[in-house]
Structure formats: C-alpha cells, structure tokens
Amino acid sequence: MNTPRCDQTEAWNALRGHYEAHGRDFDLREAFARDPGRFGALSFEAPNVFADLSKNRIDTASLHFLLDLASECQIESRRDAMFKGDPINHTEGRPVLHTALRAPRGQAPFSSEVHSVLEAMLAYVETVRDTQASGIRHIVNIGIGGSDLGPQMVVPALDAFVHPGMTFHFVSNVDGHDIAPVLRQIKPAETLFIIASKTFTTQETMANAQVAKAWFASNGGTDIAKHFVATTTNVKAAAEFGIQTTFGFWDWVGGRYSLWSSIGLSIALAIGADNFRALLAGAHDMDRHFAGAPLAKNLPVLLALVDVWYRNFHGFTSRSVAPYHQGLKRLPAYLQQLEMESNGKRVDLDGKDLPYATSPVVWGEPGTNGQHAYFQMLHQGTDVIPVEFVLVRHPTHAFTDLHSKLLANGLAQAQALMLGKTTEQAATEKAPTASRELDAQTIARHRTFPGNRPSTTLLLDQLTPASLGSLIALYEHRVFVSGALWGINSFDQWGVELGKALCHDLLPRLTSGDVEGLDGSTAGLLRRLTT
Numbered sequence: 279m280n281t282p283r284c285d286q287t288e289a290w291n292a293l294r295g296h297y298e299a300h301g302r303d304f305d306l307r308e309a310f311a312r313d314p315g316r317f318g319a320l321s322f323e324a325p326n327v328f329a330d331l332s333k334n335r336i337d338t339a340s341l342h343f344l345l346d347l348a349s350e351c352q353i354e355s356r357r358d359a360m361f362k363g364d365p366i367n368h369t370e371g372r373p374v375l376h377t378a379l380r381a382p383r384g385q386a387p388f389s390s391e392v393h394s395v396l397e398a399m400l401a402y403v404e405t406v407r408d409t410q411a412s413g414i415r416h417i418v419n420i421g422i423g424g425s426d427l428g429p430q431m432v433v434p435a436l437d438a439f440v441h442p443g444m445t446f447h448f449v450s451n452v453d454g455h456d457i458a459p460v461l462r463q464i465k466p467a468e469t470l471f472i473i474a475s476k477t478f479t480t481q482e483t484m485a486n487a488q489v490a491k492a493w494f495a496s497n498g499g500t501d502i503a504k505h506f507v508a509t510t511t512n513v514k515a516a517a518e519f520g521i522q523t524t525f526g527f528w529d530w531v532g533g534r535y536s537l538w539s540s541i542g543l544s545i546a547l548a549i550g551a552d553n554f555r556a557l558l559a560g561a562h563d564m565d566r567h568f569a570g571a572p573l574a575k576n577l578p579v580l581l582a583l584v585d586v587w588y589r590n591f592h593g594f595t596s597r598s599v600a601p602y603h604q605g606l607k608r609l610p611a612y613l614q615q616l617e618m619e620s621n622g623k624r625v626d627l628d629g630k631d632l633p634y635a636t637s638p639v640v641w642g643e644p645g646t647n648g649q650h651a652y653f654q655m656l657h658q659g660t661d662v663i664p665v666e667f668v669l670v671r672h673p674t675h676a677f678t679d680l681h682s683k684l685l686a687n688g689l690a691q692a693q694a695l696m697l698g699k700t701t702e703q704a705a706t707e708k709a710p711t712a713s714r715e716l717d718a719q720t721i722a723r724h725r726t727f728p729g730n731r732p733s734t735t736l737l738l739d740q741l742t743p744a745s746l747g748s749l750i751a752l753y754e755h756r757v758f759v760s761g762a763l764w765g766i767n768s769f770d771q772w773g774v775e776l777g778k779a780l781c782h783d784l785l786p787r788l789t790s791g792d793v794e795g796l797d798g799s800t801a802g803l804l805r806r807l808t809t
C-alpha cells in the first residue's frame with residue numbers, strides 16, 4: 279500500500295543514531311538538572327486532560343526526530359482519511375468511524391442514522407430510568423469484549439452520576455460462575471437484560487442470553503418484550519431470539535470502539551441522557567484536538583510517539599497503567615483490548631512480516647492497590663516498565679483526607695521511579711527491620727533503587743462524563759497513531775478466529791470423548807476431562 283512504514287523513513291534512521299548517541303544512556307535526573315524549564319516544555323494540554331510527559335526519556339531533540347517520523351508516515355493524512363470515512367480497515371473493507379458517533383449532527387458521515395438511533399435510545403433510556411413507572415431496578419448487560427469492557431469500565435467510573443435506584447450487572451464470561459451470582463440478586467419483574475453483541479453470534483453472549491431467557495421464563499417472567507433489549511448490527515438475529523426492542527449500529531464501528539454507539543445503552547441507563555451526551559461531547563472535543571492541533575502539541579500523537587520510542591528503540595515490552603481513582607478500576611482491562619487487540623499485529627498493510635515490535639503488553643491495577651502488589655518490580659526489578667499515572671484532582675466524595683493521601687501516593691510513586699536511591703544514600707539511612715546478621719553495605723545494596731524509570735502523568739480536574747469521554751478518546755487516537763506508524767491495520771482482529779474455530783470442533787468432543795486427530799496434549803487433557 280502507498281503509506282510509508284516507520285522503518286522506511288529517514289527519521290527512523292535518524293532515531294536509531296540518536297538513540298545510540300543520547301537515548302540509551304538518557305538520565306531523567308540529569309535532564310531535569312540541565313533544564314529547569316523541562317516540565318513546562320514537556321507538559322501538554324488537551325481537552326479535559328493535562329499531560330506531564332517530562333518524566334519520560336525524551337527531550338526536545340528526540341521529540342524533533344519523533345515528530346519527523348510522524349510527518350514522514352503521513353499521520354495527518356491518515357488521520358483525515360479515518361475521519362472522512364475512507365475504508366482504512368482494508369482487510370474488512372470498512373471505514374472506521376467511531377468518531378462519527380460523537381460528532382454533532384451534520385458534522386460527520388452517517389450523521390442522520392447516528393442521531394436517529396441516539397435519540398431513540400436516549401428517549402427509551404428516560405422511560406426505563408423512571409423506575410416508579412418502569413419497575414426496573416436491575417440492568418444486566420450481557421456481552422463480551424467490546425460489548426462489555428467499555429460499559430463495564432465507564433459505569434463504575436461515573437458512579438457519582440449513576441441512578442441511585444438502579445443496580446448494574448455485567449455478565450461476559452461463558453462460565454456459569456459469572457451469571458449465577460447475578461441471577462441470585464434479581465427478580466424478573468425488576469430486571470432489564472441488554473443483549474449486547476455487534477454480531478449477535480458470539481458464543482459466550484448467545485449462551486448467556488439463552489440462560490437469561492430460560493431463567494426469566496422459569497422464574498415467572500412474563501413480558502420478554504419489556505425485559506429484553508438488544509444492541510447490535512444484526513437486527514434480524516435479535517428478532518429471531520425473540521427481542522422486539524433493538525438499537526442498531528453499523529459495521530464501521532469496531533467492537534472495541536463501540537461504547538459510543540448503542541453498545542453504550544447500559545451507560546446511558548446508568549447516567550441518563552444528558553450525561554451520556556456529555557460523555558459524547560467530551561470525546562468529540564478530543565477528536566477536534568486530534569484532528570486540528572499541530573503534531574507538536576497533539577497529545578494522542580505525542581503519547582504514541584513516546585510509545586514507539588520505548589517499544590522500538592528502548593525495547594520496553596510493556597506499559598503499566600495506574601489509575602489513582604477506584605472508579606477507574608476497569609480502565610487497564612479496557613485498555614488491554616483497545617491497544618492489544620488493535621495493535622497486536624505482526625504483518626504490515628500488505629501482509630508482509632514486520633521486522634520490528636508492535637503492541638506492548640498493557641496491564642495494571644488502580645493505585646494505591648498496585649503499590650502493595652507489583653510496584654516492587656517496577657522499582658527494583660530487572661525490566662524497565664514505563665508507568666502511566668492517571669490522577670484526578672477533585673474527588674466526588676467528601677473524604678478529602680483520603681483523597682490527599684491518594685494523590686500524594688501517586689506523585690510519590692512517579693517521583694520514586696524517577697529519582698531512585700543510590701547505595702550511598704541507602705547506607706546513610708536507618709533500616710530498623712534489616713537483619714543484624716548482614717553487613718551494612720549488603721543491606722544498602724538491597725535497598726538501592728536504580729531510578730531513571732519513566733512515567734507519564736495524566737491529570738483530570740474531575741472525573742465527569744465529559745472528562746472521561748475525552749480521556750477514552752485520547753487513548754483511542756493514541757492507539758490509532760502508533761498503529762499508523764507501525765504500518766499495521768489497527769481495526770481488524772483475525773487473531774481471535776483460530777481459537778473460536780478450534781473450540782467449535784472441541785465442544786462436541788467433550789460429550790463424545792472422541793480424540794481422533796487431536797494433538798497429544800489436547801487428547802490427553804480431553805481424556806482426563808471426559809473419563
């Protein structure tokens with residue numbers, strides 16, 4: 279295809295040279311000592327999000343080469359092609375238009391379809407949220423992957439905005455341990471089941487939907503039309519399932535980009551029509567920033583360039599996300615799908631093997647919990663793992679003392695990663711819990727922190743529908759940019775197919791016990807499971 283791949287640019291070679299000369303041994307502490315203006319130069323504003331990139335192993339010189347890379351890879355024209363609706367998901371022949379779902383009427387492709395579904399959905403939402411009239415107290419979203427992770431992340435994040443008389447449940451796994459405890463908490467007359475599936479064929483979702491339908495009937499439920507609703511592109515399959523109320527969307531909405539579509543129904547039920555519109559508006563503000571800000575101030579572009587710098591030059595294999603907000607506890611899981619399903623690819627747009635690495639592993643837990651689990655490794659382990667802190671200035675609860683402690687912890691971790699502690703420093707400090715059997719120098723070496731470990735801090739003023747919308751859109755566009763630099767298709771997911779097909783073959787064998795034609799390991803395990 280006619281789009282330059284990162285490794286075929288002059289900037290890539292220049293970055294190689296720059297990495298050897300200055301990147302490999304770059305020291306954050308020295309960089310701050312050299313440049314008192316570093317924080318100002320390397321922190322950026324985007325709608326609802328302030329980003330401090332100054333604790334990363336970059337400076338104006340590396341940024342200069344990275345921005346050249348973005349220009350040579352024609353990031354701006356590729357971005358414009360996405361917004362315009364060109365079929366950039368070329369292996370499926372589809373446009374990629376999740377941005378159209380949050381654009382004001384008339385400002386993006388498919389505007390009238392998008393707004394007519396949105397209006398119908400939000401009108402419906404308000405009738406259900408009138409719990410006196412509807413009788414609905416429990417919403418059960420049955421969906422998986424993109425039909426689950428977005429809503430499951432957003433609803434708790436916006437807990438302060440959630441209808442106080444409704445409880446939200448998310449069932450995704452084809453494991454009775456997921457749906458069984460939910461069914462124990464609900465009554466048919468008070469429950470609305472949302473069957474959320476782009477394709478309406480996904481094994482897990484269809485199996486759970488059947489369980490819900492059977493449970494509903496056998497527990498005295500009478501009105502399927504009122505208590506089951508579908509959100510899908512496959513309206514026909516939803517009707518065949520027996521569902522009368524369906525909110526549709528389109529094949530140009532990727533599953534992991536679908537929370538803005540009718541897949542967001544559970545979100546809208548939780549926070550109401552106005553707040554759902556605010557979520558969309560926040561995302562649209564970030565879309566405009568991405569579409570219009572110069573590359574050197576364009577936050578999704580800058581974050582993606584740092585990602586590529588770390589992955590392909592420093593060789594870092596993962597990135598840890600640490601949201602210092604309990605409401606964002608599902609953000610790492612959401613980002614895993616967004617980034618790893620999008621950019622976990624090994625061939626370029628022409629199907630040629632890539633000679634460089636793509637998606638890092640994305641993982642994490644909310645702070646401060648992660649500090650008491652795996653931060654040990656981040657501080658003193660043998661791998662360098664860039665960390666992304668997400669801090670929220672104002673809480674929506676009244677426990678200000680807790681919030682100050684939370685923020686101090688987030689700042690301290692980023693500081694500790696960067697500053698570290700020398701053996702000399704450690705040797706001067708008291709270590710009351712250290713063994714008396716060991717000499718002071720050995721203890722000091724165990725208590726040394728190498729430091730120079732990079733982090734990014736994203737700062738929101740408050741976690742609101744608008745700011746969360748902006749934050750999610752920021753991540754979406756960052757993934758787009760790194761995928762575009764790597765020259766891959768970020769919008770297909772062929773890698774999930776093989777396991778699905780093999781599962782289809784294995785399922786009847788679990789009943790028949792037939793192991794013919796299976797590899798030795800699978801045959802052995804199947805025998806143990808069936809005899």
Ligand code: F6P
Nearest residue numbers: 423424425475476477480533774
């Ligand atoms: O298996 C991967 C996947 O196709 C995801 O991309 C998608 O979000 C998920 O399955 C669920 O698909 P559906 O919404 O069609 O049920």
